[in-house]
Amino acid sequence: MHRGTDEFRWARRAADKIAMPSTTPRDMIRLGGGLAFPDELPNIVEEAAAAAAMRSEGLQYGPLYGLTDLRDAVVAYLAQDGVSAERENILIVNGAKHGLDLACRVFIEPGDAMIVTGPTYMTALSIMKTHEVEFVVVSQDDNGMKVDELEETLVARRKSGRPLPKLLFDVPDFHNPTGITLSIERRQKLVQLAIEYGFRVLEDDPYRRVRFEGTSIAPIKSFDIGNHVIGLGTVSKILAPGLRIGWVNASPEIVGRMAAQKCDHGTNPFVQRIVAQLFLNRKVDEHIERVKRTLRVHRDTMVEAIHEHLPGSKVDVPHGGYFLWVRLPDEVDADQLVQRAGELKVEVNPGRLSFAGPAPGQFIRLAYSFCDPTEIRAGIARLGEAYRALRSTRATQA
Structure with a gap:
């Protein structure tokens, strides 16, 4: 006889926490996680x-x-x-x-x-x-x-x-x-x-x-x-x-x-x-130099695309790393934007996941590490489509 999961005696740390299946569609543009750029992975x-x-x-x-x-x-x-x-x-x-x-x-x-x-x-x-x-x-x-x-x-x-x-x-x-x-x-x-x-x-x-x-x-x-x-x-x-x-x-x-x-x-x-x-x-040092040259182009491409497709948002340009932290206008809810972006086959992370306590709802995290410049521009354009739709809906409701 089948035994229901309510009969498991879970530890408190596991009772309400379960990993979701990882099934990213092949045509999804991934601007969320800090993955390495595939073309720069080292030959080992x-x-x-x-x-x-x-x-x-x-x-x-x-x-x-x-x-x-x-x-x-x-x-x-x-x-x-x-x-x-x-x-x-x-x-x-x-x-x-x-x-x-x-x-x-x-x-x-x-x-x-x-x-x-x-x-x-x-x-x-x-x-x-x-x-x-x-x-x-x-x-x-x-x-x-x-x-x-x-x-x-x-x-x-x-x-x-x-x-x-x-x-x-x-x-x-x-x-x-x-x-x-x-x-x-x-x-x-x-x-x-x-x-x-x-x-x-x-x-x-x-x-x-x-x-x-x-x-x-x-x-x-x-x-x-x-x-x-x-x-x-x-x-x-x-x-x-x-x-x-x-x-x-x-x-x-x-x-x-x-x-x-x-x-x-x-x-x-x-x-x-x-x-x-x-x-x-010393191949580590050599590889780092290649990564730096590549990701700088990725960062600049993404910043330029954000200015074009997400007008009214704010992004500071870091001097390195993998991520951009984007503050949206008050009328744009980050969770809704992430959901709509997913429907348009672009993956981004809601900012609330990065807060230990109450989280403001106007932040998203973008990663420029994984996709090439062409994909970055396409992904931010799709994100911009979702962004414009949300702003338009909010304006109509107001």
Whole structure:
């Protein structure tokens, strides 16, 4: 006899959360997720062959902390940005999101407070919600997280006797979803606040090398004193997301506890060997330069198309990264626009998914990373068609 799903004794974290089937139509123009541009995915045949040649290393269970060669390559990669680390500071994980989840496992009990920007990376929010955090939301301006506002919040919590936050999560370079870069003064102040109030900063930094213009700002980790910053890195945006290789850079004490929470008995060693080879033969640096040239054209194409097809909307132009954050006029509801755009076979993300608390309804996130310029122009033209229809309907109702 068939047993209904109401007889399953779900965990609270799973009771009202289910992943929707992933069935994107072939003719859908995908301007939503931050996927890599297919034409720039690296050719890894030679590196795969090198990994296969080391059968004993690549086909056994991998070391819990990661392959020595890859950990050392990550140390060298971080040093290029002025971040000092040793092999013992590096834990190889299945992408930066895996590192975020492990950090929550190590530090967070249900109900603990965690600081995020409003808005922030939507998938990170999903992970944090699984750990049942209390969100402390701090707003942003053109220079990133408002650290003075954060300080006021921390002072108020301490005075009232409320528990102080344990972790802060931010994407400081070409922020997801806004594209904002956190200023150097605020990075330094953030470390000072972390020391004073005893929280750890989770610096998720997948985009900093994907810079099209301007001068790079030193990572938050480079200002760290006393192991208050945990760096999260990944090859998803600088090589290929399907490799599923990332890293954590933290004190050996933190890394050891995070490693103990891994359930994979060591991240895929075959793919680790491939990524290590790409670092060692400097193909990572070469690939990043190609990605930067390509995505700059994509960004400029999308900005131009938005100005043409979404008049009255506002978009700031980031100096790098994957995303544009678009503010719509007050009369255009973002969720309705996303729905109508989907009917016209163009995929975009509603901004509300990026807010931990109450969300304004006038934002959408667009990704210029996946589609070529011709597809970008066509997709924004379709989005403009939906946009004009909504504005026309609202005008008629008024």
